[in-house]
Amino acid sequence: MTNRREFIKTAGMAAAAATLAAPAVHGATSGKTIKWRLQTYAGAALAEHVIKPAIDSFNKVAGGDMVIELYTADQLVPTGELFRAMQRGTIDAVQSDEDSMSAPVDISVFGGYFPFATRYSLDVPVLFNEYGLKEIWEEAYSEIDNVTWLSAGSWDPCHINTKKPIRSLADLKGLRVYTFPTAGRFLSQFGVIPVEIPYEDAEVAVQTGELDGMAWSGITEDYTVGWANVTNYFLTNNITGAWIGSFFANSKSWDAVPPHLQELFRLCMDSSHYYRQYWYWGGEARLRVNGTKLKLTSIPDEEWAQVETAALKFWDQIAKKSPRSAKVVKILKEYNAVMAKAGKPYRYG
Numbered sequence: 001m002t003n004r005r006e007f008i009k010t011a012g013m014a015a016a017a018a019t020l021a022a023p024a025v026h027g028a029t030s031g032k033t034i035k036w037r038l039q040t041y042a043g044a045a046l047a048e049h050v051i052k053p054a055i056d057s058f059n060k061v062a063g064g065d066m067v068i069e070l071y072t073a074d075q076l077v078p079t080g081e082l083f084r085a086m087q088r089g090t091i092d093a094v095q096s097d098e099d100s101m102s103a104p105v106d107i108s109v110f111g112g113y114f115p116f117a118t119r120y121s122l123d124v125p126v127l128f129n130e131y132g133l134k135e136i137w138e139e140a141y142s143e144i145d146n147v148t149w150l151s152a153g154s155w156d157p158c159h160i161n162t163k164k165p166i167r168s169l170a171d172l173k174g175l176r177v178y179t180f181p182t183a184g185r186f187l188s189q190f191g192v193i194p195v196e197i198p199y200e201d202a203e204v205a206v207q208t209g210e211l212d213g214m215a216w217s218g219i220t221e222d223y224t225v226g227w228a229n230v231t232n233y234f235l236t237n238n239i240t241g242a243w244i245g246s247f248f249a250n251s252k253s254w255d256a257v258p259p260h261l262q263e264l265f266r267l268c269m270d271s272s273h274y275y276r277q278y279w280y281w282g283g284e285a286r287l288r289v290n291g292t293k294l295k296l297t298s299i300p301d302e303e304w305a306q307v308e309t310a311a312l313k314f315w316d317q318i319a320k321k322s323p324r325s326a327k328v329v330k331i332l333k334e335y336n337a338v339m340a341k342a343g344k345p346y347r348y349g
Contacts, residue, residue, distance in 0.1 A: 034066040034257060036092035041079055041100060041245070043199050044072045045225045049279055050155065051095050054272035058265060066261050068093070073199040083248075087146050092253040097245045099182050105140040106322040111244050113158040113183040114318075116311040117332050119241035119339070119347065121277055124154030131331050137246070140324060146251045151266065153273030155243035156280040158183060160235040161222050162213030163206065165297045169306065178202045179215040183239055186314055187215060190307070206230045215239065219294065220283030228293040236288070236298045237307075 040051050047070070055070045077085040082101040086094045094101070098111030110117065118124060128134040133152070141149035160166060162175060173191030177184075184194025192215070197205055203226050205211040213231050214222075218238075222228040247269050254262070288296060319329040339346045 033064055034261070036066070036068045036253060037071060037076065038068050038093040038095065039071040039073075039076050039082060039085075039091050040094075041073055041082070041096035041199070043225055046221060047072045049224065050276055051272055053275055054268040057271060058268040061264060062261060066257065079199065083147070086248060086250050087144075089146070089250050089252060091250070093247065093249040095245065095247050097180070097243065099180050102181075103144075105144060106324050107136065107140050107328060109182050109318055109321075109325070110328055111246065112180040113240045113243055115183065115186045115239050115314055116308055117240055118154070118244070119336075121154040121156075121242040121281060123335070123339075124152065124242050124244055125273065127331065127335055128152050131335050133328065133331065136324060136328060136331075141248075148249045148251045148254045150247040150249055150254075151269040151273070152244055152246045153269070153276060155245055155276055156218035156220055156284065157241045158215060158239040158243065159218055159237075160213060160215045160239075161219075161227060161231045161294060162233050162235070163231055164212070165233045165295070166235045166299065167297050168299055169303055175212045176210070177213050177215045178205065178211055183215055186311070187239070189310060203227060203230050217243075218280060218284050219287045219291065220280050222294060223283075223287055223291060228291070232295060233297050234288075234294040236296055237304050239307075 038051075038055065040047050042050050052070060055068050059067055071091075073079060076091055079096065079100055080102055082091075082094050082096055083098075083103045085091050098105065098108035100112055102108070103111070118127070128137070137149050137152065141147055160172075160175075160177065162177070164171075166172060166175075169190055172187070174193065175191070176193045176195050177187075178197060179187065179192075179194050181194075181196070184192070184196075188194060194215075195205075195211055197211075202211065202214060202216070206213065206227070207230050214227055217225075217227075219228075219234055222231070222234065257265070287294075315329050315332065319326040336347075
C-alpha cells in the first residue's frame with residue numbers, strides 16, 4: 001500500500017509538471033474551451049487600465065469558446081523570465097516590453113524606453129504602421145523558436161520621480177532609481193545608479209531608503225500604483241515620450257486558436273492600445289495641474305539639451321550592434337526629422 005501511494009503521488013506530480021510545461025490550449029479540435037494564461041509586466045493596480053479591460057472584453061465576446069486568465073507582474077514567473085516561460089509554454093501569452101524581459105532579439109533594446117526615440121504617444125503606432133517597424137519586428141521574431149510577436153503599442157512617457165528635488169543635471173548624480181535596463185544604462189552616464197528589483201517591491205524600497213525614486217513612468221502611473229505616496233517630486237523633463245510595449249504568444253498556443261478568435265484578440269489588442277492613448281494623455285496633464293502629491297521640478301532646456309545630444313550618440317552606438325538595429329535607428333532619425341520639419345503641433349522647439 002505504501003509503494004502504491006508513493007507511485008500515485010509521484011505520478012500525480014509528474015502529470016502536474018507536464019501540464020504546467022505544456023501550452024494551456026484545449027479544444028481547437030475537441031470542441032472544449034480554449035484556455036490561455038497571459039501574464040503582464042504590470043502590477044495589479046496598473047493592469048486594471050493597461051490590459052484588463054481588453055481581456056474582459058475578449059472573454060465576454062468569445063462566449064465560452066476561449067477564456068484568457070490574466071496574471072499580473074511576477075505572479076506566475078518573474079518578469080525577467082517571462083520570455084523563456086512563454087517560449088516553453090508555461091504561459092501562453094505576455095504583455096511586456098522586450099527590454100525588461102530580456103527577449104533574445106537584436107531589437108530588444110528598442111522595446112521599453114529607448115531614449116528620445118519618441119516624443120508623444122502617437123509616435124509609436126505611426127512608427128510601427130507607417131514607417132516599417134512592424135515588419136522589422138515580425139522579421140526579428142520569425143527567427144525565434146516558438147514565440148509569435150503580435151502587436152506593439154504606446155504607454156506613458158519616462159519621467160523621474162524622487163524623494164528630493166531635481167533642478168539640474170548635477171542633482172542626478174548618485175540617485176538610485178528603479179528603471180528599465182536600457183534607460184538605466186543611458187542615464188548612468190549622468191551619475192544615476194539604476195536598480196532592478198521586482199515591480200511590486202519598488203514602493204517599499206523607496207520607503208526603506210534602498211531607492212531614491214523611479215525612472216519608470218509618467219505621472220499617471222505614479223498616482224495609480226502608489227508611487228506618488230512615497231516620493232515628493234516629479235521631473236517634467238522626460239527621457240522619452242512613450243514606452244513601447246508589445247503582446248506576444250507562444251506560437252503553438254497561437255496556432256491552435258481558430259482564425260475568428262485570433263482576429264478577436266487582435267481587435268482587443270487594438271482596443272487596449274486605444275484605451276492607453278487617452279488614459280495616459282489625459283492623466284499626464286490633469287495630474288500635473290491638479291495633483292496634490294508631487295511637486296513639479298524642471299531642468300533648464302539649455303542644460304537638458306546635453307541629455308538629448310547624448311541620446312543621439314547612444315543611438316549611433318546601438319546602430320553598430322547589428323544591421324537590423326542600424327535599420328531601426330535610421331528609421332527613427334528619418335521620422336524625427338520629418339516631425340521636426342512639420343513643426344507644431346508635431347514638434348516644438
